Amino acid sequence: MYGFVGFRVYRTVMHRESFCFPLRTGVSKSRFISSFNDTRSRASRYSTMSEHIKCLIIGSGPAGYTAAIYAARANMAPVMYMGLQPGGQLTITNDVENFPGYPDGIMGPEMMEDLKKQATRFGTDIRYGIATAVDFSVTPRRVTIDEIIELTADAVIIATGASAKWLGLPSEAKLNGSGVSACAVCDGFFYRGQEVAIVGAGDTAAEEATYLANLASKVTMIVRKSEMKASRIMQKRVLENPKIEVLFDTVTDEILGEHSVEGVRVKNLLTHETREIPLTGFFVAIGHEPNSKIFQPYLHHDEQGYLKTIPGSSKTNIDGVFACGDVQDYTYRQAVTAAGSGCMAALDAERYLAALGIH
Numbered sequence: 036m037y038g039f040v041g042f043r044v045y046r047t048v049m050h051r052e053s054f055c056f057p058l059r060t061g062v063s064k065s066r067f068i069s070s071f072n073d074t075r076s077r078a079s080r081y082s083t084m085s086e087h088i089k090c091l092i093i094g095s096g097p098a099g100y101t102a103a104i105y106a107a108r109a110n111m112a113p114v115m116y117m118g119l120q121p122g123g124q125l126t127i128t129n130d131v132e133n134f135p136g137y138p139d140g141i142m143g144p145e146m147m148e149d150l151k152k153q154a155t156r157f158g159t160d161i162r163y164g165i166a167t168a169v170d171f172s173v174t175p176r177r178v179t180i181d182e183i184i185e186l187t188a189d190a191v192i193i194a195t196g197a198s199a200k201w202l203g204l205p206s207e208a209k210l211n212g213s214g215v216s217a218c219a220v221c222d223g224f225f226y227r228g229q230e231v232a233i234v235g236a237g238d239t240a241a242e243e244a245t246y247l248a249n250l251a252s253k254v255t256m257i258v259r260k261s262e263m264k265a266s267r268i269m270q271k272r273v274l275e276n277p278k279i280e281v282l283f284d285t286v287t288d289e290i291l292g293e294h295s296v297e298g299v300r301v302k303n304l305l306t307h308e309t310r311e312i313p314l315t316g317f318f319v320a321i322g323h324e325p326n327s328k329i330f331q332p333y334l335h336h337d338e339q340g341y342l343k344t345i346p347g348s349s350k351t352n353i354d355g356v357f358a359c360g361d362v363q364d365y366t367y368r369q370a371v372t373a374a375g376s377g378c379m380a381a382l383d384a385e386r387y388l389a390a391l392g393i394h
């Protein structure tokens with residue numbers, strides 16, 4: 036039906052994700068890339084490497100690791116490919132205080148190491164590599180890793196997450212995790228009684244500004260255009276909130292601070308005037324991009340690219356292909372919801388394989 040669909044690893048993935056690579060992950064970027072290159076050169080020595088896998092998990096965030104724990108304990112011999120961000124989004128944050136079971140909170144990278152250990156303990160085969168193409172029109176399903184390794188799989192669990200969009204300022208990358216965040220629900224609590232800013236103009240930005248206003252002493256909302264994109268009701272909530280000041284026609288020139296956020300310099304696009312606002316938290320809410328491009332020709336998805344699953348399950352429109360975590364969740368995007376849906380995906384995959392008599 037469709038040809039083999041994929042993308043060029045270096046040209047697209049590396050470029051798009053390079054500046055937000057986890058700064059505090061257990062694996063350094065250079066070590067990861069060199070291992071990635073090793074895989075490529077090792078693979079290129081053989082014209083094609085191929086392997087059949089019972090349960091393939093794509094992605095190593097909370098959804099992927101939870102799916103792996105359940106699949107390994109159900110004797111499904113799961114193989115996981117970690118992608119360009121081993122451990123997923125939590126590796127770029129410091130304190131995680133809302134994941135159940137950690138009463139004192141935990142560092143994001145440490146929590147992901149714990150999940151990895153737990154998945155390994157039950158026998159998950161965890162590998163470096165990026166899924167670069169798939170063919171879901173054939174059975175068993177075909178997946179290419181790093182453009183070279185050909186896999187077939189009886190069940191495929193997609194847990195590739197969604198990447199936050201960033202402004203692209205060097206100061207934003209430098210202070211990421213030290214006052215700069217792309218998740219108000221996750222990190223807003225750390226700024227109780229302090230002044231913060233949020234960039235964005237859509238419904239999510241409006242919702243997050245209102246959320247932050249319940250915690251912070253003041254929220255400055257930076258909006259590039261002369262009006263917000265958010266729905267009327269959300270705009271009204273923002274504009275009527277005495278703790279939120281909206282700066283229209285304004286962009287972020289620089290986030291200020293050496294080791295943590297101390298302020299922001301903004302520029303008015305009409306007057307070209309700049310001014311500095313002292314604050315301690317800077318939130319970016321300009322959207323997320325689900326990592327679903329290679330799957331989109333086969334799987335139902337919404338206009339933003341979030342994969343659609345059959346309600347109450349992790350099943351996609353293709354038998355034997357399951358989706359979990361942020362790649363299929365526009366609404367909640369939290370580690371605990373990702374983990375919960377990872378559990379669902381493994382259980383759905385186990386029942387699917389059992390029904391086919393694949394043991």
Ligand SMILES: Cc1cc2nc3c(=O)[nH]c(=O)nc-3n(C[C@H](O)[C@H](O)[C@H](O)COP(=O)(O)OP(=O)(O)OC[C@H]3O[C@@H](n4cnc5c(N)ncnc54)[C@H](O)[C@@H]3O)c2cc1C
Pocket residue numbers: 093094095096097098099116117118119120121122123124125127128130131132133134164165166167194195196197198199216217218221222326359360361362368369370371373
């Ligand atoms: C700054 C920040 C702070 C946050 N803080 C919190 C918090 O305190 N509490 C909370 O609950 N949530 C928090 N979140 C949200 C949370 O991180 C996500 O909801 C969660 O990580 C989603 O898990 P996931 O497994 O779906 O995807 P992700 O964690 O995004 O992981 C996706 C995985 O897929 C891999 N991948 C992508 N494409 C491919 C491919 N083609 N081939 C192979 N692998 C691929 C990536 O390498 C990665 O390992 C935060 C998010 C951010 C950005």
